Each structure stands twice: as structure tokens, then as C-alpha cells.
Amino acid sequence: MTNLQTMSREELIAQIAKMKADSQRKVTLKVSEKGALSVYGLGRFPVTLYAGQWERLLSEVNRIKDFLADNASLLATKE
Secondary structure, three states: OOOHHHOOHHHHHHHHHHHHHHHOOOOEEEEOOOOOEEEEOOOOOOEEEOHHHHHHHHOOHHHHHHHHHHOOOOOOOOO
């Protein structure tokens, strides 16, 4: 664990930059052992669905976007 009280200004700035970079992880894709598509980088755990499930979900993109827009005031956001 890093002791923030003994760090120099430059070290603190570097630590903040590293934390920001870590929080902006790239989205990556991987085929699981069972043949499903896993999407990493959205949250703590991957989102894993089979090809047919992704196709079904993606066919509803416009409906999902409309729902998000209609319920924006009720939905929490997390970057």
C-alpha cells in the first residue's frame, strides 16, 4: 500500500494519472471456453452471452436507446 503522506507532489500527480488511466479501461472481447462471447471492461465482471443472445440483444438496439432516453432521469450512470 502506498503512503500518500510521504509522496512528493510529482509522485501524487503520477498516481492520480495512473488511477484515471486504470478507470478508463478498454473494452475487449474474448471467446469463452464454452463458445460464448465475453465483453470485458464494462464493469467488474465480463458480460458473457452466446452468439444468438448477442444477435437478439443487438436487434433491439434502437428500443434500448429509446428506453434509456425516456428513463434518463431514473437511471444511474457509472463511467
